[in-house]
Amino acid sequence: MVGIVLASHGGFAEGIYQSGEMIFGHQDNVAAVILKPSEGPEDIFQKLSDAVASFDDQEEVLFLVDLWGGTPFNQVSNLMDGHEKWAIVSGMNLPMVIEAYASRFSMESAQEIATHIVDVAKDGVKTKPESLMPAEATPVAEKAADDQSTGAIPEGTVIGDGKIKYVFARVDTRLLHGQVATGWTKAMNPNRIIVVSDNVSKDTLRKDMIRQAAPAGVRANTVPLKKMEAVAKDPRFGNTKALLLFETPQDALAAIKGGVELKELNIGSMAYSEGKVNVNKVLSMNQDDIDTLRELQSMGIKLDIRKVPSDSPEDPDALLKRAQQLVDEQK
Template sequence: MKDIILVSHGDMAKGVKHSLEMITGKQKSVHVVSLKDDGDDKQFESDLLKIMSKINGKKLIIADLLGGTPCNVALTQYSEDEDVDIIAGMSLPLVVEATLNTQATTKNLIGSAKQIVVNVKNQLEQSTHIGEGNDIDLDKYAEFKGKENIVNIRIDERLIHGQVAGIWSTSLNTQRIIVINDEAATDPLQKSSLRMAAPTSMRLSVLTIKNAVKNINSGKYGKQRLFILFKNPTDVLRFIEEGGNINRINVGNMSHKNGAREVTKSIKVTIDEEVVFHKIAEHGVDITAQLVPNDPIINFMEKLDR
């Protein structure tokens, strides 16, 4: 794995790393060097050399500002070092991409970075309706009935966000994300927002619970690798009671609500939600908790019942 060194004026690099780890989990291969408020090029150079001396192999330095002291010092020290690449123009999306896509070249990263800044309101207005096509006869998919290729089922209150779009979907080679929530499926604004949040390379379906059961059970998605997202455990239970098949589910994010208690750092549940989880488990569903793929898998029900 290529080590990444974030360099900046003040605490920008530290803040970007903190935000990165909120999305991706701990990243031991990402390092930070800051030009301090009362520092100068000598202070920064000393700190940079100290970090670089501890790292072997290929390295990528991402600087905050072209022509700034952090970038200039890095260039002076490593312009002729073939094991060190240097990019200026630090942003969280760029750092996430560099961290997760270890095969990306500097050219790839710069190309991706050029597409990062968008007029979100304009894009929302232009976002097309997310539909399931005009297929009515689901019998045409009979050969795939009961053979749906589900790579993960997750409860995540935020639905499609950095961890889902940038980490889970990519690591599982997802081809279609299916969001199952009645409210989202009937709200054009929510559907457009989910489309913008989803990776452009992946298909997206936003479905009511009944339509999700019907479409998935019919084999409509063939051999596509499906990542299924629920917003809450109640929707999961309704999906099962409508005839949906779930063997295992991963609980990712459930935020604090009045009367909720903490099960894990990212999961807070109310008494009513505890009851729902027990009903889901009674259907033979293995319930785990795992924020990102490199975190350990936790037996959620054991944790819940402590």
């Protein structure tokens, strides 16, 4: 696996390391190196050397630095002498770091990842209102995603094999947020995110926020349950690789019964509300939730209990047993 060093003036690298871990989970072979105000070039050179020495593979190393020509950059350049496979990318931002993490799933070369993440880092710079963006900076990927809408395609047209592909489905009270827009999207590589919710589909503000939260190149839609059932049968979505998001397991169960053919369902976040019990740090349940998840299991749906891709899945049977005990104690 390619080793990644995040390097900066001050605590920036440590902060972005923590942010990346919150979104994408713990990462092996990643180190944050900072230059403190009281330190000099020799100090950070030694820290960089120690970071590389801690990696499993010291042949493939990618350095993400804050500023081209700054001391961290210069000392990485000195360290690179004789290491032809290493690479440096400056202008480090969070989209760049997350993309670098995700790229290690499919790329084994530091230099290949370096080339790939530059455009992602640029696409991470956006404005609101969108009209403030320079015309030439409008991401081409967003236009391409808009062009994929089936609105202009006659009904009955068969695209590809005529069957929508579900690359990932998740129950998450927060729906589309950082862990989903970066971590899970990068890991599962959908070309469309579909939020399935009767409530959210009636909320213009939330729908707009979901659309804006989608990563570059991936279109986000919000549809009610009945609309999702129609989409599942629409042959115009044959080239669609969809990531589905549900607010509740009840919505997921209804969609599956309505014809959405899922084999696995990730349970990522279920917020606490009155009458529920905290089963772990991110999952709160009541009797209806437990019964719904057990019904999903009885239908052959595999429950994947984890927050981010790098987490180890929890045993769903053990978790439901613990949830039932807590609910019974509450009665």
